[in-house]
Amino acid sequence: MAHKDKVLVANGQGFWGDSLLGPIRLCREGPIDYLTLDYLAEVTMSILQKQFLRDPKVGFATDFVRMIERTAPELVGKGIKVVANAGGVNPMACKDATIAALRSRGFGGVKVAVVEGDNIYGQLDELLAAGEQLKNMDSGAPLASVRARVSSANVYLGAFPTAEALDRGAQIVITGRGTDPGLVLGPLIHEFGWKRDEYDKLAAGTIAGHIVECGAQCTGGNYVDWRAVENMALIGYPIVEAAPDGTFVVTKHAGTGGLVTPRSILHQLVYEMGDPRNYIGPDCTADFTSIRMEQVGPDRVRCSGARGGAPTPTYKVSISYQDGWKALGQLTISGPDALDKAKLCAEIVWRRLAYDGVTFSDDQKLVEFVGANVCHAGIDVPHASDPSEVVLRIGVKGADKAKIDRFGYELVPLVTSGPPGVTGFAGGRPHATEIIGFWPALMKKDRVATKVSLFES
Numbered sequence: 404m405a406h407k408d409k410v411l412v413a414n415g416q417g418f419w420g421d422s423l424l425g426p427i428r429l430c431r432e433g434p435i436d437y438l439t440l441d442y443l444a445e446v447t448m449s450i451l452q453k454q455f456l457r458d459p460k461v462g463f464a465t466d467f468v469r470m471i472e473r474t475a476p477e478l479v480g481k482g483i484k485v486v487a488n489a490g491g492v493n494p495m496a497c498k499d500a501t502i503a504a505l506r507s508r509g510f511g512g513v514k515v516a517v518v519e520g521d522n523i524y525g526q527l528d529e530l531l532a533a534g535e536q537l538k539n540m541d542s543g544a545p546l547a548s549v550r551a552r553v554s555s556a557n558v559y560l561g562a563f564p565t566a567e568a569l570d571r572g573a574q575i576v577i578t579g580r581g582t583d584p585g586l587v588l589g590p591l592i593h594e595f596g597w598k599r600d601e602y603d604k605l606a607a608g609t610i611a612g613h614i615v616e617c618g619a620q621c622t623g624g625n626y627v628d629w630r631a632v633e634n635m636a637l638i639g640y641p642i643v644e645a646a647p648d649g650t651f652v653v654t655k656h657a658g659t660g661g662l663v664t665p666r667s668i669l670h671q672l673v674y675e676m677g678d679p680r681n682y683i684g685p686d687c688t689a690d691f692t693s694i695r696m697e698q699v700g701p702d703r704v705r706c707s708g709a710r711g712g713a714p715t716p717t718y719k720v721s722i723s724y725q726d727g728w729k730a731l732g733q734l735t736i737s738g739p740d741a742l743d744k745a746k747l748c749a750e751i752v753w754r755r756l757a758y759d760g761v762t763f764s765d766d767q768k769l770v771e772f773v774g775a776n777v778c779h780a781g782i783d784v785p786h787a788s789d790p791s792e793v794v795l796r797i798g799v800k801g802a803d804k805a806k807i808d809r810f811g812y813e814l815v816p817l818v819t820s821g822p823p824g825v826t827g828f829a830g831g832r833p834h835a836t837e838i839i840g841f842w843p844a845l846m847k848k849d850r851v852a853t854k855v856s857l858f859e860s
Contacts, residue, residue, distance in 0.1 A: 406647060410594045412587050412611075413642040416440035416487075417618030419447055419464050425618055425640045426470050430477035433656035435642060436594075438478070439586040440467060440487035441616055448580060449723035449839045451491035452524060452555035462493030468500045471575075475508040478574070485575045486565055486586050492522050492555065494577050498858060501575060505860035513860040516573030518564045520853035521580040523720070523846075524556045530850060537720060537844040546844065552725040554839070558718045558846070561685035562608070563599070564853045565589025571857050580721060582684050584612025587643060595647040599686070606689035606711025607649030609682070613691075614653055614671055614706075615641040621653065621671035622702075623661035634660030639702075650707040652699065663702040681712075685719075685848075688712040717845040726840030728807040731769070731798030732814045735827030737791065742775050744822040745795040751821055752797060752813045761809050763799050771796040794827070800838060807835035 413435040415426030419442040426438055442464035455462030467489030471478070478485060490497045494517045505513050523530065527550070530537070537546035546553070557580035566589045568576045576589070588608035591597065597604045614621050622641050623632035632638070639659030644652040653663055661667075672691060676682070679691040693710035736745040749770045756762065771777045773794035799810045811832040818825050 406595050408647065410437070410591065410645050411435045411642055412437040412439060412590050412645060413640060414439045414441065414587065414615040414618055415640050416442060417616065417620060418442065418444060419466060421618055423466065423470060423473070427473055428637070428659070429640050429642075429656070430474045430481070430483060432659060434481075435483055437590045438483050438485050439590075439615075440470070440485070440489060441583050441586055442467065443488045443491065443580055445721050445723060445841050446839045448492060448555045448557050448721060451493070452723075455493050459493070460496050463491040463497035463500070464489035465500075467497065468504050471501050472504045472508060475505055475510050479510050479513060482574075484569065484573075484590070486578075486589055487576070488578045488581055488586065490517065490577045490579045492524070492557070492579060494519060494579050497577050501577065502858065502860040511860050513575065514573045515575045515577065515858045515860065516568035516571065517856045517858070518560070518568055518576065518578040518581075518853065519856070520564070520851055521558045521560045521578070522556070523558055523851070524553075527553065527556055530846065533850070535846050535850065537722065537842075537846060540843040540845065546722065546842065549724045549840070549842065553842075554723050554725060556720060556722045558720050558851050559685060560718070560851075560853060561585055561714075562588035562592055563686065564855055566592035568855045568857070569593035571855065573857060582612075583616040584609045584684065585686070587612030587615060588686065591645050595645075602687045602711035602713060603709055604649040604711075605687040606693075607651065607706075607709035608645070609684050609687060609689045609711070610672075610691060610694055610709050611643045611645060611651045611653075611706070613674075613682075614668055615643055617671060617674060619661060620674070621668050622655050622663055623667055626667055626670055628666070632660070632662055636660065649709055650705065652703050652705050654703045663704055665696040665698060665704055668696060668704055668706075683715060685714055687714050716848055718848055718851060720844040720846050722842035722844055724840045724842055726838045727800055727802045728804045728835040729798060729800040729838050730807045730811050730833040730835050731796065732811065732830075732833035733794050733796045733827065734814060734817060734825055735792060735794050736822075736824055737826065738824035741790055741793045741824065742772060744824060745772050745793045748795055748817050748821050748825065749797055751817065752810075755813050756810060759809070761806055763801065763810075767799055767801050769796065769798040798833070804835045811835070
């Protein structure tokens with residue numbers, strides 16, 4: 404097939420909870436070829452798995468379906484292709500809901516692909532029996548030590564299955580867990596015909612995907628020089644203008660807020676970075692220090708020089724497990740001596756619990772005084788020595804759910820049996836909630852089989 408000389412890949416969702424206006428505005432405010440959407444985080448997978456076990460019709464990012472409903476006229480009318488990891492642990496149900504949303508807006512004939520193979524939750528015992536220990540990458544402990552408490556297990560798939568779905572004519576591609584940069588890399592592999600051993604090009608696509616994976620965080624969001632960011636209310640979401648040789652320009656729609664400079668991109672480039680010379684992905688390794696950035700116009704930064712290498716023989720696996728219980732509550736303490744009164748409130752809680760036979764070790768307790776430099780603890784920055792109000796955040800964690808719940812009973816009573824100026828209790832007492840532990844592991848790639856299925860609205 405003939406390949407384009409330029410492809411516009413935009414990212415309108417940095418996480419599940421990002422602004423719905425991101426993808427809507429990207430579709431409306433200028434030209435794009437692809438709209439990518441990143442919904443998944445490690446803890447999200449566990450939540451979705453629990454939903455799926457209760458109801459086989461859920462377990463995916465429902466915000467994606469609402470987005471399709473809102474943007475369907477633009478997506479179909481402009482021929483914009485969509486790549487999203489909204490499938491969570493139930494991509495087929497996400498596909499069904501997406502097709503229903505398209506049909507409800509009168510759009511038939513839209514091809515929707517599903518990529519499967521990342522979800523290995525149901526295969527864990529088989530994998531362990533076959534010799535995969537799925538050791539914790541941090542502690543070295545075998546998965547068997549927490550097997551009974553595992554709540555989800557997903558492989559970070561690469562970008563080639565997405566490219567396959569696009570090769571087969573899909574306009575919308577729904578995946579489960581994959582790498583965040585793979586959302587952008589997949590379309591580039593499809594459009595430019597990049598091969599599995601073209602590591603420099605794959606590294607370029609990986610770096611481009613990494614730059615835009617957090618949405619507006621590379622176009623002025625969460626930026627240290629925030630006063631220089633104009634019209635943050637309507638900040639422009641990022642667009643990668645990619646070429647077949649692996650060079651690309653990071654930009655945004657004209658007239659939108661925010662800014663695109665080498666500094667704003669570098670701010671995102673170092674996000675979640677291990678070894679910058681050896682960023683490991685399932686399709687290649689990438690040397691992030693090889694990239695060269697040049698401002699080539701207003702809100703246009705050209706990136707070139709990416710260098711990559713062969714991928715490892717393993718996939719990273721994201722496993723979550725039940726790791727105890729926690730409860731966290733907060734009260735606002737106001738008036739003179741607010742900080743001292745807040746400290747007294749915390750002491751009262753621990754002493755009353757101890758009187759009733761409930762104690763927690765120091766590593767099971769959390770006490771923070773928001774407004775008294777808690778966000779910069781240990782860093783010498785100016786702060787008020789006697790704030791007129793502080794927020795007491797106090798919490799506990801542990802394996803005993805009943806004990807955690809007992810803690811929650813002692814916060815609200817401070818309103819009438821503690822120092823003066825205590826308020827902000829309208830939320831009621833905190834209750835025990837699950838702690839989701841993260842278990843990173845590796846497994847051999849040949850034990851994972853991917854599958855691409857194509858459907859039509």
